[in-house]
Amino acid sequence: MAPEQIIATLKTLVDDGKVLTDPSDLDTYGKDWTKIYPPKPIAIVFPKTTEQVQALVRFANEQHIGLVPSGGRTGLSAGAVATNGEIVVAFDYMNQVLDFSASDRTVVCQAGVITEQLQNFAEEQGLYYPVDFASAGSSQLGGNLSTNAGGIKVIRYGMSRDWVLGLKVVTGKGDILELNKGLEKNNTGYDLRHLFIGAEGTLGFITEATMKLCRKPDNLTVLVLGLADLTNTMDVLQAFQKKLDLTAYEFFSHQAMGHVLAHGHVQAPFETETPFYALLEFEAVSDQVMDDAMALFEQCVENGWVLDGVISQSETQAHNLWQLRERISESIAPRTPYKNDISVVVSKVPDFLREIDAVVNQHYPDFEIIWFGHIGDGNLHLNILKPEDMPKEEFFGQCEQVNKWVFEIVQRHQGSVSAEHGVGLVKKDYLQYTRSPAEIAYLRAIKAAFDPNNIMNPGKVIDPA
């Protein structure tokens, strides 16, 4: 079919005005946050119903055209990227909260519901949706589930996966499936729901999700501590976890904070300069908890792990302290960072950090390295900043050479080359550091079962057998 014919047909499959082909729209909707790969989609379509999505899938199968699911396009792995004449299927108009049950504490959302919209909806019901991260104001539930997004509350509340009780999907074959139907307990064979979560749109489309909500945490209080040394992050974590249930444990380097402060509107926590900082959050439900936190702080100071610290005295201060962590990505974005999102089990973090530190110092002596991450989950975001005068290609070329060293350490510690951002195009070549050849063969078999014609997000995560 000629491109004009394809576009003409697409217009019959979705509502009026819901097919865009303007070059600026193709550019905007053809890429995610990575902005590395030049976008080249043929058209952008905005379905409004699951049936329209199904019609698009059937059409793509007939014509053997690739479909790229697109959510809030905040993904960091080049999953929602169309470089090869695909049709981008964007969920911006499937953004309704469809149903809420107070007694089940569940909410049914269309895939295009913005993460923050779900958080706010929960709050209006006196409940809480705990998955949260800096891009929550733009990312969509469909994107969150397709990347199994983690974020800043994983230490207490788990990943996006843990909050899904049901999914409505359209498979790459064009079938509409209702998976798990909101049930808390349902042991009836393979749980297909969990295959779609984290699939990055390679098996089919998520069009609706039934999400679980929970009790709103009480009086969330934030501590920011100045650490004497990188490995003290784990000493402090262990000390606090013995007494308190943390709702977050993040760390970042002095350089990371420097970028946030230079970006503006955020205040340093204290004057003492320390090489690393930890941000802890917990529910300060009683004076006892506060006294415990104070005593733990004193103990950390006595052990020489912590040099200074502050505690939020209000929600406003808690919010402001979080900005020190939440704004890192945004503040370094102008420097075209090369992002690593790696993880190991928590007990291996100290050795892991030491080895990574040695390798990056040896191989990146001239690059500025920014350390931060959800270190309480064993997850490190290691960002390498591009020198202002170096061309992008040369910079990414050099980073890719060092990747081998970094990923070998990850592999040796049985860690992950992508803890929460997914694989997409960016980490596809490194999958074998985390997944065995036998495992990858099973992944391909699953892909073939749901998407035999390879129309769903072709080229992402794995290539078909």
Add this chain to the structure above:
Amino acid sequence: MKVLVAVKRVIDYNVKVRVKPDNSGVDLANVKMAMNPFCEIAVEEAVRLKEKGVATEIVVVSIGPKACQEQIRTALALGADRGIHIETDAEVQSLEAAKLLKAVVDKEEPKLVILGKQSIDTDNNQTGQMLAALAGMGQGTFASEVVVDGDKVNVTREVDGGLMTVALNLPAVVTTDLRLNEPRYASLPNIMKAKKKPLDTTTPADLGVDVAVRLTTLKVEAPATRQAGIKVADVAELVDKLKNEAKVI
């Protein structure tokens, strides 16, 4: 030079308040409370004066229930030297607050009294002015800069269309505006030290002030919810709607 700072415990700025179903006020049950943001600025200014060697002692005072001591402790952690808690569970309105503060001023004889320009719960913007009148002191309200110069204080005020600087003889009353400074966080070591700083408790009766309410609130209502916007197809429709529906052009 002794500086007196007044701080108020209010609903946290970040909390979305809810009106009680009977419209008698806002719901305070289980709501996070914090120091009024303008009072934080007042404390910060006093601490900066002390760091510059201008102030020698900072006394912080708060009026309200027992829990106000949390906000006094915060001020002590930020750098105030001692606290005075005027304990009362009654509702205290601006004039009564000013009278109570006047009684403290009489006792403490500070050279400078710093207050927030208003509290974010009742938004009255009166207490500082009333206190100045009762105590017979000059007032520099809406301060964006405070410079003590011998026995005078120069206060730059944010007024419509620009800045106005007034020179006041000490003792004087200053109320803070948003841009005066950026308050620091209370550090954990200072919070621990603050636990040992003196905090005296007194009552309106001890100070000889009657705090009976003079104003009654008739009704508290939530602001009207905003109507959803509409999309227009083209400029012609927009102009038509602005002319004939909104009647703004």
